[in-house]
Amino acid sequence: MSDTNNRVQNPPLAARGAILRLGLLALGAVLLLTLAYHATAARRIAQQHQAMLATLTTLLPPIPHDNVLLDASFIIDPATPRFAQQELLGLSTARTAYLARSADAVSGVILPLETAGYNGPLKLLLGIDANGTITGLRILEQHETAGLGARIELDQSNWLLSFDRRSLDNTPPPLWALKQDGGEFDQFSGATITPRAIVNAVRKALEFFALNRTALLALNLEEPQA
Amino acid sequence: MTATATLNFNSCRDKLALTPLLGLCPLLAVSNSAISALTLGLCTLSVLLGSSFCISLLRNRFTPALRLPAYMLIIASFTSCAEFLLQAYSYALAERLGLFLPLIVSNCLILGHAESFASKTPPLHALRDALGLGLSFILVLLVLGMLREALGSGRLFTNMDLLLPFATNWEFICFNSPPFPLALTPSGAFLLLAFLIAFKNYFDQRPAQHQPAPEPEPAGSKRVRVTGQV
Numbered sequence: 235m236s237d238t239n240n241r242v243q244n245p246p247l248a249a250r251g252a253i254l255r256l257g258l259l260a261l262g263a264v265l266l267l268t269l270a271y272h273a274t275a276a277r278r279i280a281q282q283h284q285a286m287l288a289t290l291t292t293l294l295p296p297i298p299h300d301n302v303l304l305d306a307s308f309i310i311d312p313a314t315p316r317f318a319q320q321e322l323l324g325l326s327t328a329r330t331a332y333l334a335r336s337a338d339a340v341s342g343v344i345l346p347l348e349t350a351g352y353n354g355p356l357k358l359l360l361g362i363d364a365n366g367t368i369t370g371l372r373i374l375e376q377h378e379t380a381g382l383g384a385r386i387e388l389d390q391s392n393w394l395l396s397f398d399r400r401s402l403d404n405t406p407p408p409l410w411a412l413k414q415d416g417g418e419f420d421q422f423s424g425a426t427i428t429p430r431a432i433v434n435a436v437r438k439a440l441e442f443f444a445l446n447r448t449a450l451l452a453l454n455l456e457e458p459q460a
Numbered sequence: 461m462t463a464t465a466t467l468n469f470n471s472c473r474d475k476l477a478l479t480p481l482l483g484l485c486p487l488l489a490v491s492n493s494a495i496s497a498l499t500l501g502l503c504t505l506s507v508l509l510g511s512s513f514c515i516s517l518l519r520n521r522f523t524p525a526l527r528l529p530a531y532m533l534i535i536a537s538f539t540s541c542a543e544f545l546l547q548a549y550s551y552a553l554a555e556r557l558g559l560f561l562p563l564i565v566s567n568c569l570i571l572g573h574a575e576s577f578a579s580k581t582p583p584l585h586a587l588r589d590a591l592g593l594g595l596s597f598i599l600v601l602l603v604l605g606m607l608r609e610a611l612g613s614g615r616l617f618t619n620m621d622l623l624l625p626f627a628t629n630w631e632f633i634c635f636n637s638p639p640f641p642l643a644l645t646p647s648g649a650f651l652l653l654a655f656l657i658a659f660k661n662y663f664d665q666r667p668a669q670h671q672p673a674p675e676p677e678p679a680g681s682k683r684v685r686v687t688g689q690v
C-alpha cells in the first residue's frame with residue numbers, strides 16, 4: 235500500500251520541482267522582455283516614424299513641402315471607392331496616401347499603387363507634383379527573384395530613378411513601355427516581367443491622378459487627418 | 461580582453477569548418493550584402509553572449525530533461541531583446557533582416573554551444589568561448605556577404621551607414637555589370653560557401669603535406685597556448 239503510494243507520489247514531486255524551476259525561468263524571461271520592450275519603445279517608434287518620413291521625403295525632392303507629411307495622409311480603400319476609377323491603382327488592401335502642402339495648397343501627392351510581379355504583389359509609392367509630373371518612385375514591398383527581378387531595388391540599380399520627371403505629357407502612353415516593346419524604359423536581361431509590370435502600373439497611376447486631379451488637390455482644405 | 465579573444469579565436473578555428481555548415485544555413489538567405497551579414501552576425505553574437513552567460517549561471521539548476529525547454533526559453537528571450545534593440549537603433553536595418561532576425565532562435569549553432577559548452581563551464585569561461593565563436597561566425601558571414609554583394613550586384617558596402625553612421629561614402633563599384641548575379645540567390649550562397657570551405661580545407665591541409673617532419677615544435681607551442689588559455 236505504502237509502496238504504491240510512493241510510486242505515485244514521487245514523480246509528481248519531481249515534476250513539481252521542474253515546473254517550479256521552469257516557471258521561475260519563464261518569469262525571469264517575461265521580466266527581461268518587458269523591461270527591454272519598454273526601455274526601447276520610444277526609440278523604436280521614433281525610428282519607424284523617421285524611416286517612413288525619410289522614404290516619403292525622397293519621393294518629393296523638388297516639391298516645397300513645409301508641413302509634416304505623415305500628418306496629412308488619407309486612406310485609399312479598394313472596398314469603399316471614393317475616387318474615379320480607383321482600380322487604376324491596383325490596390326488589394328487599404329493603403330495610405332500622403333499630401334505635400336505648401337502655403338495651404340497641395341503641391342503634390344504620394345499615391346500607393348500595387349501590381350502583380352513575378353513572385354507576388356509589388357507594392358509601390360509614387361510621388362507626383364501638382365502638374366502630374368513624377369517626383370519619385372519607391373518600392374515598399376516586393377518578392378522578386380534576387381539577381382533578376384529584385385534588381386529594381388535602388389541599392390542594386392538606378393532603374394527606379396528613370397521614372398523621375400516623367401509625365402503623361404512628356405512621355406505619351408505608347409512610350410510607357412520597355413525598350414524591347416518599343417517604349418522608353420530599360421528592361422533587365424533575363425527579367426522583363428517585373429519591370430514591365432511596374433511601367434504599366436505607374437502609367438495607370440498617372441492616369442488616375444489626371445482623372446482625380448481636382449479632387450486630390452482640394453483635399454487639404456477638407457480633411458487633413460492622421 | 462583582446463588577447464583572450466585571439467586565444468579563443470585560435471581554439472575555435474577547429475570548429476570553423478563545421479560552424480558555417482551548421483550555423484550559416486538558416487542565415488544564407490539574408491547574407492547577400494556586407495551590411496546584412498554584419499548586422500546579423502552582431503545580433504547573433506549578442507544572443508550567443510547573453511544566452512551562454514545565463515545558461516552557464518543556471519547550469520546546475522536544470523536536470524537533463526529540463527535543459528532543452530529552458531535553453532530555448534533563454535535563447536528566445538535574448539533574441540527578442542536583440543530584435544528590440546536593433547529596431548530602436550535603426551528601423552531600416554531591422555526591416556532589411558525581417559524574419560531572419562527572430563530566426564536566430566533556430567540557429568543550431570547557439571543551441572549547440574549552450575548544450576556542449578555553456579552548460580558545463582563557469583560563466584566567464586563560457587562568455588569567452590562564446591565571444592570567440594561569435595567573432596569567427598561574424599568573420600565567415602561577412603566574407604560571404606561581401607563576396608555575394610560584389611559578385612552579385614557589382615557593388616560593395618552599400619548602405620553601410622545604416623549600421624555605422626560614419627560609413628557614409630563607403631560604397632564603391634567593383635564591376636559595372638554584376639559578373640555573377642546568381643550569387644545573390646540562396647543557391648549562389650551555397651555555392652560560394654562550398655568554395656570558402658574548400659579554400660579553408662586546402663589551407664589546412666597544405667602545411668601537413670609540406671612539412672610532415674617538425675612534429676615536436678607545434679605540439680609544444682600548442683601546449684603553451686592551452687595553458688595560457690586557462
Ligand SMILES: Cc1cc2nc3c(=O)[nH]c(=O)nc-3n(C[C@H](O)[C@H](O)[C@H](O)COP(=O)(O)O)c2cc1C
Nearest residue numbers: 352353378379380382383384424425426427428429
Ligand atoms: C526561377 C526563375 C525566376 C525568375 N524571376 C524573375 C523575376 O523575378 N522577374 C522577372 O521579370 N523575370 C523572372 N524570370 C524570368 C522570366 O521567366 C522571363 O523569362 C523573363 O522575364 C524574360 O521574358 P521575355 O520572354 O519577355 O524576354 C525568372 C525565371 C526563372 C526561371
